[in-house]
Amino acid sequence: MDHKDKVCADTWAKDLRNKTCSDRPKFANFSAPQHQNKWEDPSILDYGIRIEPSFQKLSQPSEDQTSLPHNSNNEKTIADGEDVQMNEIFHASKIQDWDPSTMLTNLSFLEQKIHQLQDLVHLIVGRRGQVLGRPDELVAQQQQLITADLTSIIAQLISTAGSLLPSVKQTLSSTSASAGQFGQLGGSFVSSGAGTEASVKLQMNCGSKLPEQPNQTDPIGNYGTELNYHIEEHESKDEEDADEGENLPPGTYEILQLEKEEILAPHTHFCAICGKGFKRDANLRMHMRGHGDEYKTPAALAKPNKDSSSEPTLIKRYSCPYAGCKRNKDHKKFQPLKTILCVKNHYKRTHCDKSYTCSRCNTKKFSVIADLKTHEKHCGKDKWLCSCGTTFSRKDKLFGHIALFQGHTPAIPLDETKTAVGASEHGEGSEAPNRVGSINFNFGCTLPSAGGLVQNIMDVKESVDDPTSYFSPLNFDTCNFDGFHEFPRPPFEDSESSFSFLMPGSCNYTHKTGGESNSKQVE
């Protein structure tokens, strides 16, 4: 915590010292290499701070903060109460057009900044008194620095005042720029990001719990998994796409850009002693326990950035290093990525080769292994078929596709064994919207059996170790298709071949469903 404070203060100071112009992009550019240094730094704690900036940011001023640790004692209530909580958040986001407490936070933040500036000017005045014979350039530099800070304060002030406007107009568009921005600054949730943030918070909560109670009995461990699953599913819903709606005005957030190598690195957390790499900081901390008792203290095991420093930081958004990409900060219609994970998945999906091929159909290729896993679970089961050869897991997706494209038409399976399939289709259709719920339910079912218990523990490990499985595979499915809508793919050149793989697939279908639940657990 101290460390973090120090880093923050450091950054601020560094900024003050080195900043020579007031323009924002340069500021961002400047900060990017700085982070890069830290990236390469084997100091893990430091990286930990960087990787979860949004967690930290969120946790600070939230009123829910107090209730969360309390909840963490009883995981079950979290799992159960999660929906309620979410609802509350959404509710809050709806009515939150103008929130006095947010305003207060903003104002105090500004006040703080002004104080800091005041101190700086004091310092300069003091120095001027000491060293009179300084060259003019330094004076000019200092002047510029102060102007830059003042400009930023003014900008913030104006936008704070601007946040009042939507409330006057009674517009409920919570994605409106200023409201969104200050909502987040203030730590209360705005609808566009609410899903992610809520789940992220829970995840953090869960992460903090795990190390604290390492010797818990298995069932509780399992609860942990369940919780994780919840989180993953909620989170994955809006990884790349959700922030489409987010409309942060440029300059109100900090843009970070990782290099290609960092993005593609398999591990991001390395043990300072033995050099072993980990995908998650929490795993590293668990690993560190083996290196001595000093790593077993609660302080060492605690999440390094969990402390609530009172100083709110700028929102961090990420840029893709690929030039010309819409997610690259130099793009005209730049749309930032929300988290590191988004960056990774985006980069792999968009700018990397699709090296993972489905072993079932040998057709579909993926660059993110989790996408492959998702697909494999559904491969051959997508019985909603379009004349262009594309298959869909859900009827409404197929009809959306057909509505979108001219000339595409629903393809009726050649074997009219529709009566049986038709019945199951209907079941499927109604089930689809509740899919998340039903999966959790499945887990609940397997819990009592001993085998299920073991497998669930395996799942725990897996989901903790492997960030690629961070998202629930099921939800990737829908993400994929959303992506498909976005970037219309040319229809398959050889529709017959795609049909030929579909037909066996659909024949296998009943066979596969039998094994489905097992495979899910074994994976």
Next chain:
Amino acid sequence: MATTTELKLSPPLQSIKTQKLISNTNFFHFLSDELIFIILDFLNSNPTDRKSFSLVCKSFYSIESKHRRTLTPLRSDHLPSILTRYPSLTRLDLTLCPRVTDSSLITISNACKSNLQSIDLSRSKYFSGAGLQSLAVNCKNMVEIDLSNATELKDSAAAALAEAKNLERLWLGRCKQITDMGVGCIAVGCRKLKLISLKWCLGVDDLGVELLALKCKDLRSLDLSYLPITDKCLPSIFELPYLEDMVLEGCFGIDDDSLAAFKHGCKSLKKLDISSCHNISHNGLASLTSGRVLEQLVLSHGSPVTLALADSLKRLTMLQSIKLDGCSITYAGLQAIGSWCVSLRELSLSKCPGVTDDGLSSLLTKHKDLRKLDITCCRKITYASIDHITLSCTTLTSLRMESCTLVPREAFVLIGQRCRLLEEIDITDNEIDDEGLKSISRCSELSSLKLGICLNITDEGVSQVGMGCSKLVELDLYRCTGITDSGISAIARGCPGLEMINIAYCKDITDSSLISLSKCSSLNTVESRGCPLITSLGLATIAVGCKQLVKLDIKKCINIDDAGMIPLAHFSQNLRQINLSYTSVTDVGLLSLASISCLQSLTILHLKGLTASGLAAALLACGGLTKVKLQATFKSLLTQALFEHFEARGCLFQWRDKFFRVELDPQCWKLQLEDAIP
């Protein structure tokens, strides 16, 4: 030119034949085919005229063959030869064919090619996608297909149908196995659709309908009755630019919120049917006011008609017709309808429990232009209502007031006095007497008169009707026990255009009634159930005189025997439906009936003289049968193979196991009926 030729030809065509025989030169050789085509265009009144024309000579035969555009064949097995005979068919009605299979459809599509524009397959379920595909591919100009009741059709058939790119009208009622996928195919394939009926297609829901609305922008008419649709698909439907007619009967998934989407579109809708939608209240109906051109609204069996509901519809400025059948209705509601600024043409309040004299009067003071009024089973209204109706709505053409039991006999006099333009009146089960009937006989335009269960009327009144209403087409005298032969003969004399008569249970009717009725040559429906005095002689005269006879019900006419069947079989070649239960017909009579090639429906319960072998022979001989109602005892007497054969021909059996019932005294029957009504 054409008209003069026609005038020359209008005398019975047989005379032409004789004329031809006399002179060796055929004048018609001087007439071009086109001219004769124009003459034939006027030969529509009687379908047999064309047949007679074609039988005159070879050249007439070929001309008639070339001229014929529509055909209603009776058997699908003769299709190949029929279709080669008629090369320019554009419409084919296959509803009378007991069995239309894929091979029939393939034959049709190969013979008619792109000439065929319309085909009606609404009574058959024996074809599949293969036949439809052939139709869709070969008949490029197909505009209209009726596939109602094709319950076996699957999505693949719908996909095949989607090849018919020019299709404009499509009926898929009761195609229960078609799902969204099939409808999706049709939506993508048949972009020119203007009318589609998906009534009872239970496999279709929001997705299919939505796609239909998205892809077929020309839709004018949409029937979605009883579909499990919700508000999801309605916004896209309401965006259809030309939609005029929409039926949402019995769509329980549709509620007030769904109709809110109406506000944003559908400026063209003229007719909306949301009957039996129980989840729609006045709040939802208020959204309809944006439909500026809405003319007809059907709210039957829906939410109660209250002040709020009536007020919510106040601003529909083009409204002409509203149906509120079966809705509970309040006085305030009726009053509010009376205060609308529009003047309704058509109002239906049948079976509305809350209709009272006061309510009806306050409603009708405003709507003086009413043409059609239905107050069936409004059991609370009395003389005052009829007085008011007849005073304010003098231009009424249709009045239906079955079972308005509190209306006294004097009230009916007012109807004839004041509403002279009536064309249709239903006073079944009322207190009307001869005075009332005499007054009604002044309505010289009357074409339909229903007097069932009016026990107070006698020959005197009916004779007046016969004298006054020469345009009468339909007369229902069911259980009017006061009627005898003299009344019927007056009708037969005065109403030469009579097409339908019901004299069931008029127990005093004898053969002489039938003899007089045989003069009505357009008679196509005769129901004379339970007239024990009628014999085969009377039936024979009907058979000889009424060649158009299509439907005959002589159940419980115990004096009719085989002697009546033989002339019937000989002369009534158009007969499609017959009920012979409880008559004295035996095997012989039934076998002779089998020669009627049109015969489709046969009800033969409690025929004492019928044996199993006779029945089997008759059924085998009668190839066009589609429905046979039989005593259950025969089921075991005939072999299974025989039934399989019949079913393969497209004939269905309905087995009945009813006890022989002794006929009740009419007065006693009425009392029983009244007991049954709560």
